[in-house]
Amino acid sequence: MAWKREEKKALAKEAREKVATYGTDINVEAYSPETGAHPYQEDLSSFSQDEREQMLKAGVDLAATNRSGTFVQKDLSVVHSRSLQEGMEIMDVEEALEQYDWLHEYWWKAVPVDMDKYTARVELHQEHGYFIRSLPGKKSIYPLQACLYLEEENLAQDVHNIIIAEEGSELHIITGCATAPHVKHGLHVGISEFYVKQGAKLTFTMIHNWSENMAVRPRSATIVEAGGLFLSNYVCMQPVGTLQMYPVTHLVGEGATARYNSILVAPPGSVMDVGARVFLKAKGARSEIVSRAITTGGKIIARGHIVGEVPGIKAHLECKGLILSDDGVIHAVPELEGHKQEVDLSHEAAVGKIAQEEIEYLMARGLSEEEATATIVRGFLHVEIEGLPQELKAEMDRAVEISEKSLL
Amino acid sequence: MLMIEDLRVEVEGREILHHVDLEIKQGETHALFGPNGSGKTTLLMATMGFPSYHISGGRILFKGKEITNLPLNERANLGIGLSFQRPPTIKGVKMRQMLEICGKGERDIESMARSLDFEGFLNRDLNDGFSGGEIKRSELLQLIAQGPEFFLLDEPESGVDLENIALIGSVIETLLQREIQIKEKRSRKQLKRERRKSGLIITHTGYILDYLDADFGHVLVDGELACSGNPREILKTIKEKGYDECVKCCGI
Numbered sequence: 001m002a003w004k005r006e007e008k009k010a011l012a013k014e015a016r017e018k019v020a021t022y023g024t025d026i027n028v029e030a031y032s033p034e035t036g037a038h039p040y041q042e043d044l045s046s047f048s049q050d051e052r053e054q055m056l057k058a059g060v061d062l063a064a065t066n067r068s069g070t071f072v073q074k075d076l077s078v079v080h081s082r083s084l085q086e087g088m089e090i091m092d093v094e095e096a097l098e099q100y101d102w103l104h105e106y107w108w109k110a111v112p113v114d115m116d117k118y119t120a121r122v123e124l125h126q127e128h129g130y131f132i133r134s135l136p137g138k139k140s141i142y143p144l145q146a147c148l149y150l151e152e153e154n155l156a157q158d159v160h161n162i163i164i165a166e167e168g169s170e171l172h173i174i175t176g177c178a179t180a181p182h183v184k185h186g187l188h189v190g191i192s193e194f195y196v197k198q199g200a201k202l203t204f205t206m207i208h209n210w211s212e213n214m215a216v217r218p219r220s221a222t223i224v225e226a227g228g229l230f231l232s233n234y235v236c237m238q239p240v241g242t243l244q245m246y247p248v249t250h251l252v253g254e255g256a257t258a259r260y261n262s263i264l265v266a267p268p269g270s271v272m273d274v275g276a277r278v279f280l281k282a283k284g285a286r287s288e289i290v291s292r293a294i295t296t297g298g299k300i301i302a303r304g305h306i307v308g309e310v311p312g313i314k315a316h317l318e319c320k321g322l323i324l325s326d327d328g329v330i331h332a333v334p335e336l337e338g339h340k341q342e343v344d345l346s347h348e349a350a351v352g353k354i355a356q357e358e359i360e361y362l363m364a365r366g367l368s369e370e371e372a373t374a375t376i377v378r379g380f381l382h383v384e385i386e387g388l389p390q391e392l393k394a395e396m397d398r399a400v401e402i403s404e405k406s407l408l
Numbered sequence: 409m410l411m412i413e414d415l416r417v418e419v420e421g422r423e424i425l426h427h428v429d430l431e432i433k434q435g436e437t438h439a440l441f442g443p444n445g446s447g448k449t450t451l452l453m454a455t456m457g458f459p460s461y462h463i464s465g466g467r468i469l470f471k472g473k474e475i476t477n478l479p480l481n482e483r484a485n486l487g488i489g490l491s492f493q494r495p496p497t498i499k500g501v502k503m504r505q506m507l508e509i510c511g512k513g514e515r516d517i518e519s520m521a522r523s524l525d526f527e528g529f530l531n532r533d534l535n536d537g538f539s540g541g542e543i544k545r546s547e548l549l550q551l552i553a554q555g556p557e558f559f560l561l562d563e564p565e566s567g568v569d570l571e572n573i574a575l576i577g578s579v580i581e582t583l584l585q586r587e588i589q590i591k592e593k594r595s596r597k598q599l600k601r602e603r604r605k606s607g608l609i610i611t612h613t614g615y616i617l618d619y620l621d622a623d624f625g626h627v628l629v630d631g632e633l634a635c636s637g638n639p640r641e642i643l644k645t646i647k648e649k650g651y652d653e654c655v656k657c658c659g660i
Contacts, residue, residue, distance in 0.1 A: 357496045360458055361496055362506075363480040364458075364480050364489075364490055365510045366481055366512070369481070376498060382500040383500075
């Protein structure tokens with residue numbers, strides 16, 4: 001592979017110390033870069049009970065029959081990877097690099113390799129990641145699922161994922177990141193580059209189930225061509241030490257659409273700095289960023305940035321935060337940036353406690369104050385997502401339900 | 409059924425109701441009139457138990473039990489139901505879910521919704537974008553599901569178009585068991601004796617009285633019950649001569 005890998009590596013080396021724009025700076029040297037390999041598991045039923053349960057909380061159901069393919073990476077080893085539908089590819093990204101020499105064209109195309117020390121680190125230390133692709137015109141019958149699992153204490157997991165929805169195809173993915181119950185510390189840096197070709201539709205639902213002291217720095221970007229749709233859902237309702245991500249989408253083709261939904265719940269001790277940024281670069285591009293944040297004592301920074309670069313685009317940003325504890329903080333940072341007269345950008349942000357009026361309304365129908373509060377919080381977290389397949393909606397609902405129990 | 413004795417209610421530190429006495433017996437429906445700001449809504453809200461309506465004196469008894477200091481939900485569970493004038497929107501909570509809450513999961517929601525031509529709203533967020541008339545129907549539907557023995561209705565006809573007012577009127581009539589079943593050969597007196605449901609209805613316009621007979625009317629002026637009597641006569645006097653004259657007629 002004589003391609004520009006060397007060039008990328010050189011850029012990465014230079015950015016090795018580059019502090020990220022957002023999030024506390026993590027001492028990456030504190031984490032172990034290597035661990036023993038795990039064996040490949042052909043049979044999904046051979047995963048342990050603990051693993052299955054942890055993965056299930058992150059939406060990855062190893063027992064499900066309604067999946068078109070499954071990928072599992074445990075620590076630094078790919079332990080399972082198989083597609084069950086023709087036209088849907090799911091494999092170790094390194095295997096894909098060997099199989100497809102054109103893949104280098106997508107490598108660090110959406111995410112700059114020298115963005116910060118984390119991207120640089122992945123280029124220099126990368127251990128696998130997944131490659132998922134839907135072939136032109138093919139539609140995934142069921143979602144494909146991918147899990148990045150951490151079993152080793154204090155490990156650094158650096159992965160690079162590439163997802164491509166070829167022209168006119170439809171691809172639904174659920175990815176879960178989870179740690180084994182005994183894992184307390186660790187670093188996860190995941191690069192995800194998404195390419196949505198002309199007229200393709202890609203839905204990507206990511207559920208995180210980390211532990212209290214995990215440091216998490218995903219770096220994702222998406223390029224959507226004409227008529228393409230990118231729908232990203234993110235759920236993080238379990239404790240995490242420090243999480244920072246600010247995925248970016250470039251809507252480069254006419255009528256391209258991107259929607260981001262995120263549901264965040266920060267318990268005491270968790271810091272979540274999560275946003276979404278969309279550049280609308282072509283006529284008729286549309287975007288919507290919706291976030292729901294609840295703190296029960298942790299800190300949430302909910303960012304959103306929409307950039308209208310050309311006339312005839314429309315985008316909306318919505319951020320709602322509920323503060324359920326005086327120890328918690330929700331900081332909403334919605335940004336609108338218009339570069340032309342004919343752009344239509346709007347936002348709506350509200351942060352506060354549950355309205356007393358709403359609690360009393362439900363109490364007047366016979367609910368206790370606690371039941372009324374729970375009902376309102378559940379409603380708050382229930383974000384309706386257009387275009388999400390039933391299986392994925394069920395997984396999201398399940399993730400929300402599991403967390404609600406500990407929340408209320 | 410409901411007994412209000414020497415009730416004083418404060419809102420934000422200001423006394424709104426002064427020494428109100430009112431008794432509503434089982435099976436009776438009373439209409440409450442009064443100019444804007446006279447304290448009609450305050451009386452309903454205090455009876456239901458909203459914490460921002462502070463009871464500073466007197467007491468409220470329901471079915472012989474003192475409820476003056478009971479929280480909202482306990483009053484609801486004892487059998488008091490209130491229709492809100494301006495209910496809040498609760499995002500993410502569906503109309504259907506609210507009806508399940510009201511009916512404690514035991515009612516046939518679909519058929520109830522059909523009776524108010526409201527099936528199309530079951531999957532909508534509660535009160536989200538509802539028009540004035542839709543809010544009224546939603547509130548009544550919730551009361552049907554809840555099935556209280558005592559109804560507190562705050563201007564059930566306001567904001568309702570002419571087409572729907574008859575529907576709402578007849579639903580309230582049914583809720584309060586006031587429909588006259590001609591087929592059954594029973595006297596009005598008998599019907600009245602069998603009637604279990606009671607209510608207190610605020611009405612500004614009195615339109616609702618075209619659809620159901622109230623047994624008594626009361627006029628609330630400046631936080632005091634100034635006059636009680638035949639609801640139709642009171643309404644007639646108010647319409648013809650205004651509240652001042654009406655109060656004078658009552659001899660206060």
